[in-house]
Amino acid sequence: MTIKDIARLSRYSVSTVSRALNDHPDINQDTKKKILKIARDNNFVPNSNAIRLKAFEENSVVIIVKGEFNLFFSSLIEHLQFYIEKSGFRGFTNYIHTSENEIQTAIRVCAEQKPKGIVFLGGDIENFRKDFERINIPCVLCTAISLELDYPNLSCISADDLAGGAMAIKFLLEKGHRNIGIIGGDISTECSCQLRYEGCLKGFEEYGLSFDTDLYEYSSFDFNDSYNSVKRLIKRHPEITAIFSMSDVMAIGASTALMDMGYSVPEDISVIGFDGIEISKFFKPKITTFIQPQDKIAKKSIELLTSMINGKKPARVLLQTKLIERESVVEHMEVSNVSVQF
Amino acid sequence: MTIKDIARLSRYSVSTVSRALNDHPDINQDTKKKILKIARDNNFVPNSNAIRLKAFEENSVVIIVKGEFNLFFSSLIEHLQFYIEKSGFRGFTNYIHTSENEIQTAIRVCAEQKPKGIVFLGGDIENFRKDFERINIPCVLCTAISLELDYPNLSCISADDLAGGAMAIKFLLEKGHRNIGIIGGDISTECSCQLRYEGCLKGFEEYGLSFDTDLYEYSSFDFNDSYNSVKRLIKRHPEITAIFSMSDVMAIGASTALMDMGYSVPEDISVIGFDGIEISKFFKPKITTFIQPQDKIAKKSIELLTSMINGKKPARVLLQTKLIERESVVEHMEVSNVSVQF
């Protein structure tokens, strides 16, 4: 059933049928009714490949999500979708695997769908540097900020990872912890991890302390992986009394590992997370964490995008994270460890 | 940059360019090389709208997922994708909101993409009954089985929800629990919840007991909602010593609520879940649950689909769930409550 069939059945031309179907103003209301009835009766579904092939001007915004199962992104998407629709666009979400190249995907999407703009959720700075110049519609990179990325059609938005990392460490130091371990992503390639890590170093510095890099353990953003990472870390450094995990998912994996090893969290070892995803407050102990302002990130992202669509210049926006004290961090009590000396 | 531009640049016809780009056998290798070089040099990306508009025979399988943030589905998708590719198809995932009609989506997808088959992850039996006849390619409904759905192009696959529900209740009864609460979805519309509920009733029956429906509390498949549901349930029935939650997400929300109310899980109240999603073993206490055989479900789904694509008849497949005892259920110790009588 195509528009042609409807034309035949209704004895109108395809042009008129098309106009009826698309709420075109220049059409007789009776004609329109007749045509719409026939379309409905025959369960007509327009072929959007054909529509898009014609329509150079899709009124859409595409979200490209790198990493299908990132709990932080999942909920951010809902917020983004809300603001996209509020701005009068249609939102399409495109999930790609971490190993895929988001810029290649964006190029394809541009060729096919001609969206008005793209929001990247996660992205590899390297991929951007290499090929972003081939994209010429407004884009927002969310959540990562890199000064190296300087294009007239790219805005960046992110939580202040540097400040967040520093705050996390200072918070633990203030609680009396001195043996602090850190688990997080690849600090040589993952932008936000790198910044959080630098923040950590700053936090130590401000207290006149330095961080022993052997207390850092790599983990992907995954329950199982962080579970194993922490086990390795604690075996190497049983003196640790607090752990900063660069995501809540990691904090949960870490806490579970610690409890399985026989430690109490937070009594024996405190754990602090990052992100503020929903599940962090359903875990026991409830995870103390830094909340990324999801709604603000989403709102601002779409503001940036629409203003660029309207010809404005791009911008870089940094948003502050907020500490939420829950149950997984406590003050470190110095156990006096003095051996009796004669 | 289109195929036409490449034709102009290469001084070949569009037909030849198309053949070069598509690995067509009837083409001179030198010609092909030249054309491919030009395509690469110009970052040519084919417009897949145009391709699909032509290609009546896409070699694809579409997964339509109802409910974007269902943790059980998320991991099932990965398995499905694996088997789809293994069978030589390309897999596309289409997320729709719970309120959207999956059959309408399928009809549109058929019109646009002409896939070889569709896998539905979740679905409303009512929608199927109303409009599925309009779909004429092989489909698999996963995970729900309804005898009312009898079409030559629809297979169903599901875990044995009825048996699972019965086993859950019998397990709790065997552990000595007699005051058992249940939280789950809408048992009048959600097929799998309905079956799990019927299973529960059977479980009680086998022990010569009956279930007081006031001990059932509705919850959506969501942390927050189950958190609140359980609070309502326990306020109404403080005598409860064990809860069956129809999903692990609910079990986690429930356990958190109980602990926040001051109960110990499982010492005061045991909680058993359903699904076997990853996070259930990272929660504290680790959730005792019934594992749905995800890999088997995925494998069998694609087997069913491909055999239908090859002209075979549809089938209904029921797979057994498996109890995994972890930490959230313990034996109920009868506290003697005898008042001294004179």
Place this chain on the structure above:
DNA sequence: CTGAAAGCGCTTACAG
């Protein structure tokens, strides 16, 4: 091995 032509299903100036 290559090219000219038709056509996939739709939209949209243009003419009336």
Place this chain on the structure above:
DNA sequence: CTGAAAGCGCTTACAG
């Protein structure tokens, strides 16, 4: 208000 025609970017018989 309506229709005939061109065209979006591609593929594929058909002819040579």
